[in-house]
Amino acid sequence: MNKQITLAMGNGGEENNELISKIFYKAFKNDILEKSEDAAVIQNGELAFSTDSFTVSPLFFPGGDIGKLAVCGTCNDLAMMGAKPKYLTCSVIIEEGFATRELEKIVRSMKKELENNGAVIVSGDTKVVPRGSVDKIFINTTGIGEIQKKGISSNNISEKDVILVSRDLGRHGATIFAAREGIELSSDLQSDCASLTHQVQALIEADVNITALRDATRGGVSAVLNEWAKQSNICIEVEEDALPVSQEVYGICEMLGFEAVNLANEGTFVLAVKKEDEQKALEVLHRFENSDNAVQIANVSDAYLGKVLLLSSYGTKRFLDTPTGELLPRIC
C-alpha cells in the first residue's frame, strides 16, 4: 500500500476498498463486519446498526445541507437493511469561530429529517477545535434501526433477481460540483438528498420479495453494482440506455467528462428483487415523487462472475469497473 493516505483512498472506489480491507477489516476481523452490508445486523437479526461521518463543501447546497445529509445518510443505511430508523447519536466537531446561526440552521434541518424518519437523537457529543483544525464542521451520526424484514443481504443475489434503480442518477455529485466550482446553471438542478425510509417501508408492506438494497452514495451506481457482483459472485449486465439521467446532470457530465453512473447520490438506491416482483416494486416506487422514474437497469447472469457488464444499444459490451482515482467531483 501507499505510504501515505491519498484522497483516492476515501472516495468510495477501488483504492477506498483497499484501505478498508487491508487496514480496518484486517485488524477488526469478525463475521458481521465481513458481510460488508450497508449496516451491521445485530441482536439475532432484530437490529441494524450503522455509522457515517459527513463532510461536505459547501455546507448548504441546492436540495439540502450537511444536517439533512447527516440524518438521511445514516437512516438510509439502516433502511437498506430493511430497518426502520429508531435511535441516532450525533457527534459534531466544530471549528472555532463557526457561526452559531449556521449551526442552528444545520440542527433545524436535522430535526426536520429526524421527524420525517420517526427517529430520535438519544446521545451526542460536541467538540470544538482550534481554527484550521477542521474545515468548518464535521458531523457523525450513528443509528440503530428495527429490522422489519429479515434476510436482506447483498450476498444472496442470483439470476432469479432483476436490478432496479429508484430514480435518475448523479444529482448529488453534479450539484455539489456545480456549487463548489461556482458553475451557474440555468436549470434548477438540485441534490437528490432525501430519506428513503418511506419507500422501503412501502416495499415491505406490499410484500415485495426484496433480495438486496443499497443506496448509491460515493462511487455511485457503478460502485454498488461492482460490490454486489463480487459479494454474490454473479455477473450484472446493465443496459446502458436504461440508466436514467436527467438533462441537467447529463449536461454537466458532457461538459466535464464525468459519467453519471459514477457520480454520488444521496437519495437514490439500487434494488435487487425477484423477477416476478419487478412490476409490484416499480408500482410502489412510482407512488413517491422521489422515485417516480424508478426503472429496471440490469439483469443477473453467470457470464463473468464478479463483474459488471455494460451493454450498449449498438450491441457492444464492456466492463463497468469500480471507479478509481480521485473520482472527481469529490463530494466530501
Next chain:
Amino acid sequence: MNKQITLAMGNGGEENNELISKIFYKAFKNDILEKSEDAAVIQNGELAFSTDSFTVSPLFFPGGDIGKLAVCGTCNDLAMMGAKPKYLTCSVIIEEGFATRELEKIVRSMKKELENNGAVIVSGDTKVVPRGSVDKIFINTTGIGEIQKKGISSNNISEKDVILVSRDLGRHGATIFAAREGIELSSDLQSDCASLTHQVQALIEADVNITALRDATRGGVSAVLNEWAKQSNICIEVEEDALPVSQEVYGICEMLGFEAVNLANEGTFVLAVKKEDEQKALEVLHRFENSDNAVQIANVSDAYLGKVLLLSSYGTKRFLDTPTGELLPRIC
C-alpha cells in the same frame, strides 16, 4: 449566545453545557436525551448506546494514543451505565498525506483495546479529506452495550450515598499538556487512559449497591460532581484533602496554576454508592492496579441544593464550580 462558536464551548465546562442545551437539546428534545447520562438507555433498559468523537494532539502520548482513547472512551461511557460493551462502529476522517504506518499503529491499539473489552467493531466509515481540512485524524466510535445492572442513573443520588473516586486525578490532562508543550519531566507521568469495563463488572458481580457512575473526562471531577449535584438536586460536600493527586500531577499543577480536580481523565471514574456498601466497593476497586488508590472523596447533604462544596482541612468552605473558559490545558 455568542454569535460564534468558541473553544470554551467544547471543553466540558459551563459554556459547553450552554451550547448543548440551547442548540442541541432544544432541537432534539426527547426523554432519553434529557436524562443526560453517559449513555442513552434504550430497548426497555436492555441496551446502552453512546457516541464520542476523538481528537487529540499529539496522537501518541505516554500511556496511550488516539486509537486506545477512542475505544476506551466509548466503552467507558457504556460501562458507566452498568453495561458490557458489545458492538462498536468506527468512523475515521483522515487528512490526505497521513502516514499509513501511523494509521496501522492506531488501528492496532484499537484492536487490542477492543479485545480487552470483549467488544467488536461491526460497521465503519472512512473519509479522506484534503490537506488542511482536518488536523491529521479524527475518530468517532459509537457503541452498544448490554446492561448488566439496570437503574444506574445520575438522577437518583441521595444523602444515603457516598461519593468515591477510582484513582488519583488529572493524569490525562497533565500528560497531554506536558507532551504538547514539550515539557521534559524527570518523572514517568503517563495518562490514565484505560478501559473501566472490568472494574464495573467486578462491582456488579460483588453486588455493590451502585447509584451512579461517571468517568471524569473533559472538565474533570469538578464537572462530574456539578452535573450530579444539579441532576439529583443535592449538595455534594467534598473533603479537599481526600482528593487523591499524584506527586507528578501536583507538580505540573503547581507550576502552571491548574487544579487537578478540573483536569481531564480517561480512565478514572466517580461512583455514588450506598453508604453501607462503601467498604465493599473500595475492596473491589483496590483489586485492580488502575484503581488501587480508590477512595471516598465526598458526602451528600442538603446544605446547598445543586451545588458542590469544597471543605478544606482548616474548616473553610467554598463552592467548587463547573470549570469555565478554555479550561487549559485543552486535551482535544
